[in-house]
Each structure stands twice: as structure tokens, then as C-alpha cells.
Amino acid sequence: MRSFAGRDILSLKDFERNEFFRVFEVAAELEPIARNRRNVDLLREKTLVTAFYQPSTRTRLAHEAAMLRLGGAVTGFADAKMTRAGDFYQESIKDTVKMLEFYGDVIVMRHFQIGAPHEAAQWASIPVINGGDGWGEHPTQILTDLYTVLREKGTIDGLRWVAVGDMRMRTMHSLGYALTQFDCPITFVAPPGMEMPDSYKEDFMAMGLDFDFADHVGDVIGDADVILVEPTVQPDYSKSRDERKGELPTTPDNYKITKDLLVNKAKSDAILLHSLPRMDEIPPDVDITRWSRYWQEAFNGVVMRMALLALVLGAME
Numbered sequence: 368m369r370s371f372a373g374r375d376i377l378s379l380k381d382f383e384r385n386e387f388f389r390v391f392e393v394a395a396e397l398e399p400i401a402r403n404r405r406n407v408d409l410l411r412e413k414t415l416v417t418a419f420y421q422p423s424t425r426t427r428l429a430h431e432a433a434m435l436r437l438g439g440a441v442t443g444f445a446d447a448k449m450t451r452a453g454d455f456y457q458e459s460i461k462d463t464v465k466m467l468e469f470y471g472d473v474i475v476m477r478h479f480q481i482g483a484p485h486e487a488a489q490w491a492s493i494p495v496i497n498g499g500d501g502w503g504e505h506p507t508q509i510l511t512d513l514y515t516v517l518r519e520k521g522t523i524d525g526l527r528w529v530a531v532g533d534m535r536m537r538t539m540h541s542l543g544y545a546l547t548q549f550d551c552p553i554t555f556v557a558p559p560g561m562e563m564p565d566s567y568k569e570d571f572m573a574m575g576l577d578f579d580f581a582d583h584v585g586d587v588i589g590d591a592d593v594i595l596v597e598p599t600v601q602p603d604y605s606k607s608r609d610e611r612k613g614e615l616p617t618t619p620d621n622y623k624i625t626k627d628l629l630v631n632k633a634k635s636d637a638i639l640l641h642s643l644p645r646m647d648e649i650p651p652d653v654d655i656t657r658w659s660r661y662w663q664e665a666f667n668g669v670v671m672r673m674a675l676l677a678l679v680l681g682a683m684e
């Protein structure tokens with residue numbers, strides 16, 4: 368297996384099956400630290416730099432919380448408008464990263480441009496973690512989701528997935544790449560205009576993913592062991608910030624997971640994932656049903672980032 372030490376985490380396209388399992392092993396080993404709300408000194412001499420050019424609640428704070436749990440320090444920015452990249456100078460990714468690499472030992476970057484973290488990784492002498500790049504990928508979120516499935520179901524192989532939402536969304540692309548390494552058929556359910564882009568379909572086919580498409584979640588939810596949902600009402604991820612304007616549409620029934628739908632059609636032991644934030648695609652009364660796992664997913668988001676930071680900084684091999 369390739370070493371994780373010093374490695375960038377940019378995409379799940381190049382992740383090998385045994386590497387997924389190594390990340391899950393390390394996460395399981397570190398999980399008790401987070402569960403017991405302890406801070407240890409595994410990364411005492413290391414600093415995380417957060418470079419967020421788009422808003423985030425979970426990805427930035429989960430990485431920061433993970434670093435603090437492991438005894439490291441955190442610096443960075445949550446709003447590029449407060450930096451020279453977001454003012455008159457529009458400072459380039461290269462020039463910004465050539466500064467950030469001296470301020471810490473690992474960078475986690477979220478950006479509105481596809482491939483921005485990949486470009487940062489070309490210039491940085493320290494590992495770069497992709498915290499979401501435009502409509503590209505969101506590898507650490509899907510590692511979190513797979514770890515959640517493993518913890519909740521005891522396996523990943525052999526489970527059938529249904530993914531509902533906007534297939535232009537970065538999580539969906541990382542999910543497709545990840546599932547090529549497992550025995551997991553998946554059905555994608557997306558509104559017209561939000562279908563899976565051809566380039567990803569071509570990659571999934573070439574990499575052997577067993578996938579198909581459906582128009583209505585109600586037609587396929589009964590077969591699912593894992594139901595992963597993303598909004599269909601959402602901002603433009605190619606913008607640094609997309610303010611809400613006017614009346615928003617509501618989510619059509621085809622892409623909505625209601626309590627009635629779960630009670631009447633879902634397998635009794637299926638699990639429901641949503642990386643959040645949500646709009647109306649999962650109403651709050653679903654939260655206390657036996658299917659929901661998104662709060663466990665949120666906890667695991669910290670655990671997964673602990674594992675990735677420990678691995679890329681060489682504290683765990």
C-alpha cells in the first residue's frame with residue numbers, strides 16, 4: 368500500500384480498496400478520543416492551515432476540531448474576502464499557497480473552482496486536503512459517509528445504495544469513485560437538468576461501477592440498504608458565495624425522503640445519510656426515525672478528519 372505520509376487527499380478516483388480500509392482502521396483506533404471528548408498530543412507539534420474560499424460549517428470546523436483533539440494548532444481563513452485573494456489583488460492560488468506552506472504543516476482547502484486544491488498541491492511542499500472544489504469532489508465527506516456505513520452496518524460490500532439529489536454535486540462524484548472499490552450497486556435519482564455529468568458516467572463505467580438511474584425515489588427506495596440524500600434546491604457551487612434571492616422552490620416528491628415514504632417503502636434496517644446542510648428534502652420529523660444516521664455522520668466527520676490528519680502528517684502509518 369502507498370504511504371499516506373505527506374500525501375495530498377484530492378480525489379477518491381485514485382483511492383485503492385486497501386487504502387479505504389486502512390483509513391477506516393485508523394479512524395476506529397482514534398474514535399474513542401473523540402467519543403470521550405478528550406484531547407491528546409499525537410499532533411502536538413503540527414499546525415493545520417484552513418483556506419476556505421467558500422462558506423462551510425462542517426468541513427472546516429470538523430477539520431479544526433480533529434486537529435485540536437489530536438493536540439495540534441489551527442490557523443487560516445474562513446472568508447477569502449479578508450485575504451488578498453479576495454480583495455483588489457485577487458492573489459493567485461500559487462502565491463497564496465506559497466505563503467500558507469510556511470504557516471503550517473497541512474492545508475485543507477475549499478474553493479469554488481474545480482481543481483483549485485489540485486493546483487494548490489502542485490505548489491505546496493506540505494499535504495493539501497480537498498475540502499470541496501466547486502462542482503468537483505468532496506473526498507473527506509464521502510470517506511466520512513463510508514465509515515458511517517461500516518460502523519452502522521458492519522460492512523460496506525454487499526449493500527445496495529440509492530443516491531438522491533443534484534448529481535452535479537461534488538459528494539456524488541466522490542461517492543461514485545469510492546463505490547468502484549466495493550461490491551455496491553447504486554441507483555442515482557436526480558431531477559432533469561441535474562443529471563450525473565457524462566465525464567463522471569464515463570469514469571464510473573470504465574472503473575466498473577454497477578450503476579443505473581431512476582426518476583422517483585419511491586420506485587427504488589425499497590431495495591436500498593443505504594439512502595444518501597443531497598439537496599436539489601441549492602446554491603451555485605461554482606460561485607464563492609451565492610446569496611438566497613426571492614422565493615425558493617420546494618423539493619418535488621420524487622427527490623424527497625418523508626417519514627411516510629420510509630415507513631411504507633424502506634427496508635426496516637436501511638440507513639439514511641445526508642451530509643447537510645439540508646433544505647426541505649428531509650423534513651425534521653425524520654430525524655428521530657430509526658433510519659436517520661446524519662448525526663452519527665456528523666460525529667464521524669470529526670473522527671475521519673482525525674484519521675486523515677494523523678495519516679498525512681505521518682503520526683500513523
Ligand code: CP
Binds near residue numbers: 425499642644
Ligand atoms: N457537508 C458539508 O460539506 O458541509 P459544509 O458545507 O458545512 O462544510
